[in-house]
Amino acid sequence: MELKAYLDLFRHYWKSIVIAVILGAGAGAGASYLVTPVYGATAAIFLTVESGGSAGELQQGSLFARNQVASYAMLAQKPIVLDPVIKSLGLSMDSQELATLVSASAPNDTAIIDLEVTSTDPNAAANIANAVADQLTIAVAELSPAGVNSTDAVKATVVERARVPESWKSPKVVQNILLGFLLGLLIGFSQALLRNRLDTRVVVPQDVPVVGKSGVISVINLDQDTQRHPVVFQTNPHSARAEAYRRLRTNLQFLKFTGHGRSMVVTSTVPGEGKTTTVLNLATAFADAGESVLVIDADLRRPSVHRLFDLDDSPGLTAVIIGKASLTEAVRAVGNGNLHVLPGGQIPPNPSELLGSQSMRDILAEAVDRYDMVILDSPPLLPVTDAAVIARLVGGALMIVGSSCVSRHQLETAMNSLRAVDANLLGSVINKLPEKVNGYGRASYRYNYRSYVTASKDSVLTMDNSVKREGHRAEPISPVQVLSGD
Secondary structure (H helix, E strand, O other): OOHHHHHHHHHHHHHHHHHHHHHHHHHHHHHHHHOOOEEEEEEEEEEEEOOOOOHHHHHHHHHHHHHHHHHHHHHHHOHHHHHHHHHHHOOOOOHHHHHOOEEEEOOOOOOEEEEEEEEOOHHHHHHHHHHHHHHHHHHHHHHOOEOHHHOEOEEEEEEEOOOOOOOOOEOOHHHHHHHHHHHHHHHHHHHHHHHHHHOOEOOOHHHOOOEOOEOEEEEEEOOOOOOOOOOHHHHOOOOHHHHHHHHHHHHHHOOOOOOOOOEEEEEEOOOOOOHHHHHHHHHHHHHHOOOOEEEEEOOOOOOOHHHHOOOOOOOOHHHHHOOOOOHHHHOEEEOOOOEEEEOOOOOOOOHHHHHOOHHHHHHHHHHHHHOOEEEEEOOOOOOOOHHHHHHOOOOEEEEEEEOOOOEHHHHHHHHHHHHHOOOOEEEEEEEEEOOOOOOOOOOOOOOOOHHHHOOOOOOOOOOOHHHOOOOOOOOOOOOOOOOOOO
């Protein structure tokens, strides 16, 4: 991974990474203060060899001392040295236990033995170190071969006595905190990478699979005001979100529709991705450009277009399909007259059958003849088959993809359902994209299919061909002023 990828990863998962770092550093500090401090006291012994006065003899003696210093250093951990120390100090341990507290080393090319004794008591550490040093000089004398005039050939002298240490040797607090910090950082990034690898949600346009020649044709940024004011042209026609819908309108004008005319179904993978809001604003953008537009609420399981436009829902599409109202009677004009709405109407028990009927084909054919653009709102693709059924009857399908709302596998499944019916997929629109989102941006999501697969059983509707173009005339509705001039 490049540095930028790690920075992007940190920017999104920084909370969990920082928590891991704090816990790691805290664990290092806590462990340091929970461990009993250990003190170390050091002493030094210098070895000399008796030799003659000539330069050659002096050199040979010095070489002999350097060669033997490692052997004499090993005596510091042997009973010959430690047993007398235990006895003299009255220690409650044997030589093997004491040996674990004593260490001796001989720096290269020197005749010096460095002794170190560790203990949880600083005074005991110094006393034992001095006692070992003194006893080691005695042991060296006892084991040394006789020299000239029956003196010891090798002599050990304590050149540095141990002092009571003022600070402990371990734990090393700073080192432990730094180690905990680095370990926490490693764990933090590891869990962030794992979460990102396991998180397959579609967040940015690069996550959307390309089906045929269709890809992402527009991006709509997240707007917290959408819930209160879904039709942005009604409240803020000059906002960035309004401009995004105009850009989407422009892009669609350059796309090729199939033989069913300029008609398209707008759908999504799961509920909550913003397809209905997109339908309303896109239709308004087309109408604002002077085109005659018809919005058909083909979501006969959860019709909502009439509520967002503050219209009566009856008669609606259901009534027109079964022949209880004509298209002219059911359509309402909205705003400046370019925008028209056909609400869903009564919820039928068999939406898929109605939407795939010959009557629905006739309605769409009539609508395409009368309007410049026909846009249908439909249920999402995964819960039910309604959108796939409609997609066969219109000139194109537009997929709305809510950022962080679906996984790539779900989106591919939904697109494959359109491909299975030879639908003309115009492209995808990334909706609700946070403005500062990056390649690793993720957010929680949930969805519920139940409301889409439960049909109303209050009534059973049947086709009545004899009244296919007749029915109850709609009550006059006051137009809702939706459009505003730029």
